[in-house]
Amino acid sequence: MLFKPALITFGHQNKIYETMKKIVLLFLSVIIIYSCGQNSDSNAIAALEEKLEASKDPKDAEALLAAYNEHLEDHPEDIMNARYLYRSASTMWRMNRFGTATEHLKRAISEYYSSDNTPKAAELLSETYDNKLDNHGAATSVRQAMLTAFPDYENMAKIQDKMKADTLDFNGRMVQMSRDMFNPTTGRINYRTANDFILNCELFTMVNPNGEANPGWLHRAAETARSIKNFDKAIELYKKIYNDYPDSDRAPQAMFLHGFTLDNDLASFEEAKVQYDAFLKKYPDNDFADDAQFLLDNLGKSEEELIRSFEKK
Structure with a gap:
C-alpha cells in the first residue's frame, strides 16, 4: 500500500508525457506542412518568374501576378511578401498598370516595413509617381521621408539629386498646399488639392512611420x-492615429472623431455607439468624455427631438 500512490503518480506522469508528446508532434507536423506549403509556393513562383523573363508573354505575366496574390492570401505573415509585392509592382510597370503598382508598393511598405526591401520599394514608388503618374509632389514627399527613414540607403545620393535645391521641406510644402486648398474669394475648397494633401500626408508618414509629427499630419x-465628404478615408486615418500612435496627444481625439463621423456624417448609429463606448471606456476623463456621453445618450435624435428633451428638463 505504501507504494500505491507512487505508482499512481508515475502512471499519471507517463500519461502526461505521452499526451505532451502527441501535442508536440502535432505542432511540429503543422509547422512542417506550413513550411512545405511556403516552399512549394516559392518554387512555383520562381518557375513562373523564369518563364515570364524568357517569354515576355502577357499571359505569363497574369499567371505570375495570380501566383503572387495567392501566396499573399495563403501566407500573410511571410516576410517574403515584401519582395513579392515589389516584384508584382515591377511586373505591373511592364504592363503599364502604374496605379495598381503604387497600391502594391504601398502595401509592401506599410505591411512589411521591417523588410530590408522597404527602401527599394519606396524608391520605386517615388519613381512611379514622378515618371509615370506625373505627380511630382507625391514623389517628393516619398523622397523627403526616405531622407530621414533610410539615410544609409545605397541609392540615397541618387534620390537627393532628384530633388531641387530650392524645394521646401515637407512642413513648408504642406503649409503651402493647405493655403492653395481654399479659394479665398469663393470660400470653396479645391478638391484636387485636398486629395493631394491627403495623399502626401499618407505617403510621408508611411515611409517614415516614426516621425514625431505624424499624428498631427x-x-x-x-x-x-x-x-470633402470622404468619410471612409477620414475614418481610416483616425483609426491609423489611435492604433499606430496610441500614446500621442491626438489618439483620444481621433478615437472620438471616429465615432462622431459615424454618428454625424454617416448616420451609422450602431457603429457609432460601439465607438463612443470604446472611447469612454479607454478615456473616461478626457475633455471629450462629456461630449461623447451626451452624443451617446442622444444617438439618432433629430434637432427637434433634442430641443424637446431640453425643454422637458
Whole structure:
C-alpha cells in the first residue's frame, strides 16, 4: 500500500508525457506542412518568374501576378511578401498598370516595413509617381521621408539629386498646399488639392512611420477628408492615429472623431455607439468624455427631438 500512490503518480506522469508528446508532434507536423506549403509556393513562383523573363508573354505575366496574390492570401505573415509585392509592382510597370503598382508598393511598405526591401520599394514608388503618374509632389514627399527613414540607403545620393535645391521641406510644402486648398474669394475648397494633401500626408508618414509629427499630419489629412465628404478615408486615418500612435496627444481625439463621423456624417448609429463606448471606456476623463456621453445618450435624435428633451428638463 505504501507504494500505491507512487505508482499512481508515475502512471499519471507517463500519461502526461505521452499526451505532451502527441501535442508536440502535432505542432511540429503543422509547422512542417506550413513550411512545405511556403516552399512549394516559392518554387512555383520562381518557375513562373523564369518563364515570364524568357517569354515576355502577357499571359505569363497574369499567371505570375495570380501566383503572387495567392501566396499573399495563403501566407500573410511571410516576410517574403515584401519582395513579392515589389516584384508584382515591377511586373505591373511592364504592363503599364502604374496605379495598381503604387497600391502594391504601398502595401509592401506599410505591411512589411521591417523588410530590408522597404527602401527599394519606396524608391520605386517615388519613381512611379514622378515618371509615370506625373505627380511630382507625391514623389517628393516619398523622397523627403526616405531622407530621414533610410539615410544609409545605397541609392540615397541618387534620390537627393532628384530633388531641387530650392524645394521646401515637407512642413513648408504642406503649409503651402493647405493655403492653395481654399479659394479665398469663393470660400470653396479645391478638391484636387485636398486629395493631394491627403495623399502626401499618407505617403510621408508611411515611409517614415516614426516621425514625431505624424499624428498631427494624419489628423490634418483626416479633417481634410471630412471636409470633402470622404468619410471612409477620414475614418481610416483616425483609426491609423489611435492604433499606430496610441500614446500621442491626438489618439483620444481621433478615437472620438471616429465615432462622431459615424454618428454625424454617416448616420451609422450602431457603429457609432460601439465607438463612443470604446472611447469612454479607454478615456473616461478626457475633455471629450462629456461630449461623447451626451452624443451617446442622444444617438439618432433629430434637432427637434433634442430641443424637446431640453425643454422637458
